[in-house]
Amino acid sequence: MIQFDRVSKRYPGGYEALSDVSFLIEAGEMVFLTGHSGAGKSTLMKLVALLERTSRGQVIVDGRNLAGVKRSGIPQHRRKIGIIFQDHKLLHDRTVFDNVALPLVVAGIGHSEARRRVRAALDKVGLLDKERLFPVVLSGGEQQRVGIARAVVNKPPLLIADEPTGNLDPALSVEIMKLFGLFNQVGVTVLIASHDHRLIRRLGKRHLMLDHGRLSDRPLHGDGETFDG
C-alpha cells in the first residue's frame, strides 16, 4: 500500500529531514511510526499525502508512483487517504455533522447518500448524538473522534494519523488506538506516528522507527519500563 524506495527529503533551508528511507507497508497492515522529536515522522506522513514532495527516491501509494501525480491530481490522491491530525483541524463554524460531511461534499456525493454515510461514521466513533453540536463544546477526545469520523467517512483504503493521541490522557489514547484497530480489522491500512511507546508495545503491532531521518532497526525501548508481554 505504501512503498518508500530510497527516499530523501531536503527542506529548502538545506536540512535533510529524511535520508535514504526504504520500507513497504502491505495493504491491510497497521504500522506505527516512532522516533524522537524532529526525527522526520511528520515529514514522512506529508510525503504520503503529497503535502511535500521527495527530493530523491520514490514513494508509491496504492500502486501509484507519486512523482507522476501532477498538482491537479493531488485532490484525487488525497481522497484515497484519511488524514488525522494532532490538532484535529476541524472547522469551528460548522457543526459536527457538517465537518464530517466535508469530504463527501468535496467528492460530490449526493445529499441523502452523504447523510447516511455521515451518520454511519459518527456511529462508529460513538458521537451520533452530538452531530448538531459545534466542535468547540466537545472534549479533546471527542474532537479527535470527529476528526477520525471525517477521515473515514469516505471509506478510504488508507488512514494516516500524525500523533493522534498527543494531547489525550492515557485512557483516551487507548480508546482512540482501539478505534484505529477496528478500522484496520475491516481492511483499512493504517499508519500512525506516535511518541507513545508503551501504548504501541501494548498493541503489539509492527513499527518503524526513525532516527535523525534514517530508519533504524533498534528495538523499542519503553520509558523506563520493561516489556513483559
Add this chain to the structure above:
Amino acid sequence: MAKASMSGPTVFGRLGAWAAHHGHSLLSTLGRLSRAPVATAMTVGVLGIALALPAALHLVVDNMRALSNSWESALHISVFLKPGVRVPEAEALATTLRARDDVGSVRVIGPDEALAEFREQSGFGAALDTLRENPLPAVLVVAPPAGITSPGALEPLRGEIERHAAVDFVQLDTQWLQRLFAILAIAQRGIIVVAVLLGIAVVVTVGNTIRLDIQNRRQEIEVTKLIGGSDAFIRRPFLYTGFWYGVGGGLTAAILVAFALFAVEGPVARLAGLYGSGFTLSGLGMGGFGALVGTGALLAWAGSWVAVGRHLDEIEPT
C-alpha cells in the same frame, strides 16, 4: 453502448449532485453575505455608486441627444431683408426660392406681422407703442425639405441667399446646435473614460474584498485542500460571492439612477413645458437595467477571479 447506458444513472446522479452543489453554493454564499449585513451593504453601496455614475452620465447624454434631435427638425434659415424691402418683393423672392430643390418651404413674415409677434412674446408692448415707425424688416423663414437633418447641408443655400440684393443678412440657427453635438461627442468620450475607470474600481474593490475573505477563511481552505477539495471546488464560493456583490451593486446602481431621475423629472418637465415641447426624460429601461446588473456581475466576477487566482494558490496546507 451497453456500457454507456449502464453508467447512465450514475452520470445523471453525479450531474444532479453537481447541479445541486452549484445551487447550494449560490444560496449559501448569499446566506453568508446576509449574515454580515453591514460589511456587505458597505461593499455593495460602493459598487452601486461606482456603477451608477457612468450609467447616470450616459442617460444624461442620451437624453440631450434625443432632445437636440427633436430640435433638429426645426432646422431653418432666417433671411432678414433690407429695411426698405416691401412685402410683395419679399413674396416674389419667396416664390423663386420655393422653386429650388434644396428648399422645402418658405414662410414670409412681413414687418407688421413681425412686430405683432414681437409685441406678444417680448412683453415690451408699451415701449413699442412709443415707436413712430416699425423698425423691423421683413423676414423669410426658409426650411429645408423633409429628411435634411444635418446643419452642414444648408450651408450652400445660405451662401446663395446671402448674395441676393434684397437680403440684408442671413442667420443659420444651427451653429449652437453643431457646438452642442460636438460637446455631446466629447461628453460621450469622457463617459467612456469614466466608465472604464470606475469599472476598474469595481474590479479592484471586489478583488480586495474577496482577498480579505480568503484570508479570513484560510483555515477552511487549508482543511478543504487536505481532504481532497479540488481548486475548482475551493474557488467556487469566492466566485459566487463576487457574483452576488456585482448583482447587488448593479441593483443598487439602478435604484440610485431611478432616484436621480425622479428628482430631476419635475424640473425637466417644467422646462420642456416652457419650450412648448412634450419632451420627457427616458430612464434606463429593461435593457439598460439588465446591462447595468449584468455589467456589475461580470466586473465583480472578474474581480473575484483575480483575487482567487492570486491568493488561493498561496494557501497550501502544511
